[in-house]
Amino acid sequence: MNSSKKSQAPQPKLKRAIGVFSGSNILVGIMIGSGIFYIGSYVLQRSGMSMGLALMAWLLGGLITLLGSLCLAELGAMNPATGGIYIYLSDAYSPIVGYMFNFQSMIIGGPGSVAAIAIALPIAFRTLLPISDLWVKIIATSLIIIFTIINVLGVEVGKIVQNSFNVLKVLPLILIIILGIFWGRYIPNFTMNTRISTLSPVAIIKMVSFAIIASLWAYEGWTNLNTVAGEMKNPQKNLPRALLFSVGFTTIVYVLFNLAIYRTLSFGHIQSAINNGQLYLGTDVAKHFLGTSGNVLVAISMALAMISALNGMILAFARYYYAAAKDGLLWRVFAHVHPKFKTPDFSLWMQMLFSIILAWSRNLDQLTSLVVFSGAIFNMLTVLAVPLMRVRKPHVIRPYKVWGYPWTIIIATISFLIILSNNFFDDPVTSFIGLGIPLIGGIVYWIFKYYYHPINTN
Known part of the structure; x- marks a missing residue:
């Protein structure tokens, strides 16, 4: 009798506790990281040291990200379920495609990004404190454990932490922007230098495209809000709003921050600093x-x-x-929701374990290269999922539709193709690994499909 009642007891569900402000803060917090302080040097270098072309690359990088987020907004409002791109790719193409994305996110994308940020944080303090490589790993591990515990305690706790740190984080950035733009004494030279002016239009486009790739690493993470759509209040309306606000705000911050650098530091100082490997120009400001x-x-x-x-x-x-576990494509325990805190606790603990393993076994360059390439493949497929779903399910209610359709889709797809082609020719080894991991995921999909029974989600 008691066992029967237990088996029929409803399973705890994820709590809807994220609004527009909190959702925007999740994305802003992910996108605006340490990259704002040093990626600008790479963008300027790849733009032929042209300040005008560099700012254009930042704007175009933000535009490409915005186009991708518009596509995610339509898919997310149409199907506001927890899982994000995994759900959309499964619906538009096949469950195996969704699972291949999910597998690379579980093995490389998520834990790799977490490990990279956790390692980068203590490294950033090496200018103030002598921190050895061993202590970098120890501190990174501690950070991963601490913030995993915070998120296990509840999405509201994680939300409060996210909102608080974002507000505190943005204030110094705003101070640097205001000081640089209004009290900087230099007028940036937006004209093309002599070397660039002799290049053909095709060569200039290729150069700017290469610079945009660098800027897109700074925007990385824009797809992650859709993974918690099932925990958003009124996701049909709040998800598109949060996506548009966060990407727009981040673009403005990046452009103004780099403009503040150009206003404060002379071109000679900037060129000398970059040539000497001093990439943190915001520090000089x-x-x-x-x-x-x-x-x-x-x-x-x-x-x-x-x-x-x-x-x-x-x-x-x-x-x-x-x-993935809710669909029976991982062990059932991954779908466990904590009865008190209403969070996917086991998934958080396993992500913590994988992140710690990567933090101790890989360096920053190896982690980020894999994340960027494999992520671009599935971002492009997600953009193309919008027209596919309009054809396959034309009668499904769409509270939000992509602006500028179909040009939004065309421009975003071409942009991702440029990213993939550049990475493939510049670093073929990393590219093949980035392709191989999702293919292994396809094999794992068939193993679970034929040897494990899907769990009942009713």
Whole structure:
């Protein structure tokens, strides 16, 4: 009798506790990380040291990200379920395609990103404190454990942490932007230099495209809000709003931050710093206005940026495990929801384990290269899922539709193809690994499909 009642007891469900502000903060926290302080140097280098082309690359990178987020907004409002891209690819193509994405997210995308941020945080403080490689690993491990516990305690706890750190993180950035733009003494030269002016239009487009790829790493993470759509209040309306606001806000911050650098530092200083490997130009801006205390301000801002990114990634990525297990394509325990905290606790613990393993076994370059390439493949497939779903399910209610359709789809697809082709020719080994991991996921899919029974989600 008692066992019968237990078997019929309803399973706890994820709690809807995320609104527009909290949802926007999750994405802003993930996107605005340590990259804001050094990616601008790479963008400027790849733009032929042209400030005008560099700012154009930041704007175009934000536009491409915005186009992708518009597609996610339509798919998310149409099907506001926890799981994000995994759900959309399964519906548009086949469950095996969705699972291949999910597998690379579980093995590389999620844990790799978490590990990279956790490692980058103590490294950022090496300018102030002597931190050995061993202690970098120890601190990174501690951070992963602490923020996993925070997110196991409930999405509301994780949300509060995310909101608090984002507000504290953005304030120093805004200070640097205001000081640089309004009190900087240099007028940026937006005209093309002599070397660039001699290039053909095709060569210039190729150069700017290469710079956009660097900027897109700074925007990485824009797909992650959809993974928690099942925990959003009124997701049909709030999901598109949060996506548009967060990507738009991030683009503005990136462009203004780099403009503040150009206003504060002379071109000669910028060129010399980059040539000498000093990529953190934001530090020089802070030191220019605030003296030696500027170093401390930048270090604090970087720490807050990376902590909020780390928390947002841990919150979002664990939902991939949960969604796959709900479909019977992982062991049932991955779909377990904590009876008190209403969070996918086992998925969070396993993500923590994989992240720690990667933090101890790989370096930052190896982690980020795999994440970018494999992510671009599935981002492009997600964009193409919008027209596919309109053809396959024309009568499904769409509370939000992509603006500028079909040009939005065409431009975004071409952009992702450029990213993939550049990475493939520049780093074929990483590209083949990025392709191989999803293919292994396809094999794992068939194993679960034929040897394990799907769990009952009713």
